[in-house]
Amino acid sequence: xxxxxxxxxxxxxxxxxxxxxxxxxxxxxxxxxxxxxxxxxxxxxxxxxxxxxxxxxxxxxxxxxxxxxxxxxxxxxxxxxxxxxxxxxxxxxxxxxxxx
Amino acid sequence: xxxxxxxxxxxxxxxxxxxxxxxxxxxxxxxxxxxxxxxxxxxxxxxxxxxxxxxxxxxxxxxxxxxxxxxxxxxxxxxxxxxxxxxxxxxxxxxxxxxxxxxxxxxxxxxxxxxxxxxxxxxxxxxxxxxxxxxxxxxxxxxxxxxxxxxxxxxxxxxxxxxxxxxxxxxxxxxxxxxxxxxxxxxxxxxxxxxxxxxxxxxxxxxxxxxxxxxxxxxxxxxxxxxxxxxxxxxxxxxxxxxxxxxxxxxxxxxxxxxxxxxxxxxxxxxxxxxxxxxxxxxxxxxxxxxxxxxxxxxxxxxxxxxxxxxxxxxxxxxxxxxxxxxxxxxxxxxxxxxxxxxxxxxxxxxxxxxxxxxxxxxxxxxxxxxxxxxxxxxxxxxxxxxxxxxxxxxxxxxxxxxxxxxxxxxxxxxxxxxxxxxxxxxxxxxxxxxxxxxxxxxxxxxxxxxxxxxxxxxxxxxxxxxxxxxxxxxxxxxxxxxxxxxxxxxxxxxxxxxxxxxxxxxxxxxxxxxxxxxxxxxxxxxxxxxxxxxxxxxxxxxxxxxxxxxxxxxxxxxxxxxxxxxxxxxxxxxxxxxxxxxxxxxxxxxxxxxxxxxxxxxxxxxxxxxxxxxxxxxxxxxxxxxxxxxxxxxxxxxxxxx
Numbered sequence: 039x040x041x042x043x044x045x046x047x048x049x050x051x052x053x054x055x056x057x058x059x060x061x062x063x064x065x066x067x068x069x070x071x072x073x074x075x076x077x078x079x080x081x082x083x084x085x086x087x088x089x090x091x092x093x094x095x096x097x098x099x100x101x102x103x104x105x106x107x108x109x110x111x112x113x114x115x116x117x118x119x120x121x122x123x124x125x126x127x128x129x130x131x132x133x134x135x136x137x138x
Numbered sequence: 139x140x141x142x143x144x145x146x147x148x149x150x151x152x153x154x155x156x157x158x159x160x161x162x163x164x165x166x167x168x169x170x171x172x173x174x175x176x177x178x179x180x181x182x183x184x185x186x187x188x189x190x191x192x193x194x195x196x197x198x199x200x201x202x203x204x205x206x207x208x209x210x211x212x213x214x215x216x217x218x219x220x221x222x223x224x225x226x227x228x229x230x231x232x233x234x235x236x237x238x239x240x241x242x243x244x245x246x247x248x249x250x251x252x253x254x255x256x257x258x259x260x261x262x263x264x265x266x267x268x269x270x271x272x273x274x275x276x277x278x279x280x281x282x283x284x285x286x287x288x289x290x291x292x293x294x295x296x297x298x299x300x301x302x303x304x305x306x307x308x309x310x311x312x313x314x315x316x317x318x319x320x321x322x323x324x325x326x327x328x329x330x331x332x333x334x335x336x337x338x339x340x341x342x343x344x345x346x347x348x349x350x351x352x353x354x355x356x357x358x359x360x361x362x363x364x365x366x367x368x369x370x371x372x373x374x375x376x377x378x379x380x381x382x383x384x385x386x387x388x389x390x391x392x393x394x395x396x397x398x399x400x401x402x403x404x405x406x407x408x409x410x411x412x413x414x415x416x417x418x419x420x421x422x423x424x425x426x427x428x429x430x431x432x433x434x435x436x437x438x439x440x441x442x443x444x445x446x447x448x449x450x451x452x453x454x455x456x457x458x459x460x461x462x463x464x465x466x467x468x469x470x471x472x473x474x475x476x477x478x479x480x481x482x483x484x485x486x487x488x489x490x491x492x493x494x495x496x497x498x499x500x501x502x503x504x505x506x507x508x509x510x511x512x513x514x515x516x517x518x519x520x521x522x523x524x525x526x527x528x529x530x531x532x533x534x535x536x537x538x539x540x541x542x543x544x545x546x547x548x549x550x551x552x553x554x555x556x557x558x559x560x561x562x563x564x565x566x567x568x569x570x571x572x573x574x575x576x577x578x579x580x581x582x583x584x585x586x587x588x589x590x591x592x593x594x595x596x597x598x599x600x601x602x603x604x605x606x607x608x609x610x611x612x613x614x615x616x617x618x619x620x621x622x623x624x625x626x627x628x629x630x631x632x633x634x635x636x637x638x639x640x641x642x643x644x645x646x647x648x649x650x651x652x653x654x655x656x657x658x659x660x661x662x663x664x665x666x667x668x669x670x671x672x673x674x675x676x677x678x679x680x681x682x683x684x685x686x687x688x689x690x691x692x693x694x695x696x697x698x699x700x701x702x703x704x705x706x707x708x709x710x711x712x713x714x715x716x717x718x719x720x721x722x723x724x725x726x727x728x729x730x731x732x733x734x735x736x737x738x739x740x741x742x743x744x745x746x747x748x749x750x751x752x753x754x755x756x757x758x759x760x761x762x763x764x765x766x767x768x769x770x771x772x773x774x775x776x777x778x779x780x781x
Contacts, residue, residue: 060765069761130761137759 045086052079066118066128070111077107142190146207146224149184149191149234150273156180156266164259174249177262181245181269185238192231200638203227206279206347213282220344225279229480229639233276233412236487240404241269243606247495248396250602251502261301261394268294272405276412280344281334284413288330288377291406296320298401299393312392319386326376326383333369336362350419354642358423367420367427370413371434378410378464380438385707387461391453395498398453403460403494404487411464411483414471418643422474432472432553436564439465441704443571447578448690448700451508452497455579459534460490462568466549469565475552476643477636481621482545484632488617489533489542492610493576496527499603500583503596510579515588519596522604524584526611531580533614535573536668541618547661548623554660566664573671581679625654 052075059072081100088096122128156177160167167173195203208223224230245265252261271290278284300316307315334344340362341349356363374380379387390402401407414421414431421427442461449455463486470479501508503520517524533540536547546569554562590596598604622628637644678686690697699705756767 057769061762061769133761134759137757 042086042090046083049079049082049086052076052082064129064131066121066130066133069130070114070118074107074111077103142187142194143205143226144207145187146191146226146277147209148187149238150270150277152180152183152187153266153269153273157263157270160259160266161263164263167259170249170253170258173259173262174245177266178242178245178249180266181238182242184269184273185235185242188231188234188238191226192235195226195228195231196635203638217342218338218344220280220282222283223279224277225346226277227639228636229412229415230276232480232484232636234273236484237269237272237276237405240487240491240610241400243609244396244400244404244491244495247399247498247603247606248394250600251396251498252394253600257301261298264294264297264301265397265400268298268401268406272409275409279346281337281346281349282344284416285327285330285334288373288409289327291401291409292320292323292327292377295323295390295401295406298397299390301393301397305392307392308389315386315389315392319390322383322386323376326373329369329372329376333366333373336366336369340366346416350417350642353420353423356423359425360423363420364424364426367417367424368430370417370420371427371431374410374413374468375434376410377413378407378468379461380410380434380464380468381441384438384442384461385710388454388457388703391451391457395453395494395501398457399491399494399498402457403490407460407464408467408483408487411467411471411479414468415476415480415639418471418476418640421471422643428472428474430472431468432556432558432561435465435468435470435472436553436561436568437465438462439469439568440564440571441465443568443575444700445703446575447571448697450511452500452510452513452579452583453494453508455510455575456490456493456497459493459572459576462572463490463534466546466565466568469553469561470549473552473556473558473561474643475549475556476640477633478545478548478552480636481632482549485533485541485545485614485617488610489530489540489614492526492530492607492614493534495603495607495610496523496530499523499599499607502599502603504590504594507590507594510582512589512591513583514586514590515584516596517584520584520598522598523607526604526607527580527584529611530614531576533618534576535672536569536664537672538665539618541614541616543665544618544621544623547664548621550664551623551657551660554656562660566667569664570667570671573668574675577672577675578679581676582683585680586682623657625657 056072056074056076056079059075060069063069063072081103084096084100084103086096088094088100118128121133125133127133156179159176160173164173204225204227206223206225208221210222211219212222213220245262248261248265252258255261268291271287271294273287275284275287275291278287296316296319299319300313303311303313303316305312337349338344341352343349343352353363376383387402387407391398393402421431439462442458442465446455446458446462449458463482467479467482467486470476470482499520500513500516500523503516503523504513507513529540533542536543538544550562550565550569553565619628621630621632623630678689702708756763
C-alpha cells in the first residue's frame with residue numbers, strides 16, 4: 039500500500055502548480071484551468087483521507103465539489119465568451135474596468 | 139324590546155361611509171345628483187338614528203338615561219385605558235341632534251349652492267368627514283377621543299376654508315386664511331393637550347365619568363384644578379374663537395358659505411362651549427377660571443359686536459356676530475349657568491345657520507357679491523330668503539317669542555343674579571349692539587334702493603336651498619319654546635332635561651332666588667334696548683345712509699378703529715407673527731439649520747470620504763492583484779495558525 043504522504047505531497051504539488059498558474063498566467067482560460075487543478079488537488083486530498091480513515095464522507099464532499107466545479111465551468115466559460123466578444127482579448131490585465 | 143342605544147356606533151359610521159365613498163370614488167362619479175344624495179343620505183340617516191335614541195331616552199327614567207357603549211379598545215398602556223367608546227347622555231344626544239339635524243339641512247342646501255363647482259365631490263367628502271369627526275367630539279366618553287374629534291374638525295375646517303384654494307381672498311389667498319385658522323387653533327390645542335397631561339397625572343384616567351367623580355371631591359379653588367380648567371379654556375378659546383384667539387374666524391369666511399354656516403357658526407365653533415359644559419364639574423370648582431371665562435365671554439361679546447357695526451362684507455358681519463354670540467354662551471358658562479349656555483348654543487345654531495344660508499342665497503343670486511353697500515332692495519327679488527332672514531334677524535335680536543329671546547334673556551338674567559351688575563350691563567349693551575348690526579345688515583340688503591349692477595337680475599334661489607331656509611326659520615321661531623323659564627309660566631323642559639348633567643355643577647352654585655319682579659324688569663329693559671337698536675338701525679339706513687355717513691365722519695377716529703377691527707390683526711402681526719418669522723428666518727434657518735445641522739450631516743459624509751480615500755488604491759480592477767492579496771492573506775492566516 040502506498041503511504042499517505044505521497045498522496046498528500048502530490049496533492050500539495052498540484053495545488054501549488056495551480057496557484058502559481060493563477061498568479062502568473064494572463065490568459066483567462068489558462069487561469070480558469072489552473073483553478074480547476076487546485077480544486078482537483080483538494081478533491082484528491084479528500085479521497086485520500088476518506089480511504090485511509092475508512093469514512094465515506096470525504097468522497098461525498100468530492101461529488102459536491104465536482105458538481106459545483108462543473109456548474110462553475112459552465113458559467114465561467116460563458117463569461118469568458120462574452121468577455122471575448124466585447125474586448126477581443128482574453129488577457130485579464132486588460133479586463134480591468136471594475137475599479138474606483 | 140331592542141334598545142336603540144347599542145346602535146350608537148351607526149351615527150358616526152354613516153358619515154364616515156359617505157366620506158369614504160365620495161372621497162375615494164368621487165372623482166369617478168360624474169353625476170352631481172349621486173354625490174349629493176350619498177352625502178345627504180349619510181347625514182340624514184345619522185339624524186334618524188339619533189332621533190330614535192333621543193325618543194328612547196326621554197321615555198327612560200332619568201337615572202337610566204346615561205349609558206356608555208364601548209366599540210373597541212384603543213390604547214392600553216400601563217394604567218391608562220382609552221377606548222373608542224361613546225357616552226350617551228342628555229348633553230351628547232342633544233349635540234348629536236343639532237349636528238346631524240342642522241347638518242342635514244345644510245347638506246341639502248349645499249347640493250344647490252355648490253351646483254356646477256369643479257370640486258363638488260371633494261366638498262361633500264370633506265363635509266361628511268367633518269360630521270364624522272364632530273360626532274366623535276361630542277359622543278366621546280373620554281378626553282382623548284374627544285381630542286381626536288377636536289383635531290379632526292380643525293382639519294376639516296382647514297380643508298374647507300381653503301376649499302377654493304386658487305381664489306383670492308382679501309389681498310392674499312384662501313389658503314393663507316386656512317393656514318391662519320389651523321395655526322391659531324393649534325395654540326388652543328396646546329392648552330387642551332397640557333390639560334390632558336395634567337388630568338392623567340392627577341386622576342390617572344381620561345374617562346369623563348371617572349375624572350369628574352374624582353374631581354368632585356376636591357375642595358373648591360384647588361391649584362391643579364384651576365390650572366387644568368384654565369388650560370381647557372385656552373383650548374376652548376381657540377376652537378370657539380374667543381379673545382385672544384378669535385382672529386381666525388373672520389378669515390374663515392373665505393370658505394364656501396354652507397361651510398361658514400355649518401362649521402363656523404352652528405357646530406364646530408360651539409365645541410368650546412360643549413367642552414366647558416362637559417367639564418362643568420371641574421370648572422365649577424375653580425372660581426378663578428369661572429371669572430376668567432365670564433369676563434372673556436362678555437368682552438368678546440361686546441368687542442365683536444362693535445366691530446360688526448361697521449363692516450360691509452355680509453359674511454364678515456355674520457362672523458363677528460358669531461363671535462359675539464359665542465361670547466354670550468361663555469358668559470353663561472362663566473356664571474355657572476351651563477344649561478343656559480347650551481340652550482343658547484342650540485338656538486344660535488338654528489338662527490345663525492339660517493342667517494348664513496340666507497347670506498349664501500343672496501351671494502349666490504348676486505354672483506358672488508358680498509358687499510352690503512352694493513345690495514339693497516332685494517326683498518322683492520328674493521321673497522322667501524328675505525322672509526326667513528327677517529325671522530332669523532328678529533330671533534338673534536332677542537324679540538319675543540322667537541328662540542333667541544329666551545336663551546339670551548336667560549343668560550342676562552343669570553349674569554345679573556350671579557351678583558355682578560357689570561356682567562349684566564355689558565350683556566345688554568352686547569344685546570343692543572346685536573339688534574343694531576343685524577338690522578343694519580337686513581335694511582341695507584333687503585330695503586332701500588337697488589345699488590347692485592343693473593345687469594345682475596337677481597332671482598330666487600332653487601328649492602333645494604329655500605326648503606332648508608324655511609325649516610330653519612321654523613326652528614328659529616319656535617325653538618325657544620322648549621326653554622320658557624318658570625316665571626313666564628313655562629316649564630323650562632330644556633333645563634329639566636339637562637339637569638342631571640349639571641347636577642354636580644348646580645349643587646355648587648349659590649341658589650338664585652327667583653325674584654319675579656326683577657326678572658320682568660330686566661327682561662323689559664333688554665327687550666326695549668333690542669327694539670331700540672332695531673328702530674335706530676331702520677332709522678339710519680332705511681331711506682339712505684346719509685345720516686350714518688355723517689355720524690361716521692363726525693367720529694372718524696372711532697369709525698376707523700372699528701372698521702379696521704381694532705387693528706388686532708396688525709397688532710398680532712407686529713408682536714407675534716413677524717418676530718417669530720424673523721427669528722425663524724435669521725436664527726433657526728440661516729444659523730441653526732444651515733450652519734449647525736447641515737454641517738453635522740456634511741461632516742459625517744466628508745469623514746467617510748477621507749477614510750475611503752486611504753484605501754481606494756487597492757481596488758485596481760486587475761484580477762492578478764486581487765488574487766495575490768488574497769493568497770497573501772491566506773498564507774498569513776495559515777502562518778498564524780501554525781506558529
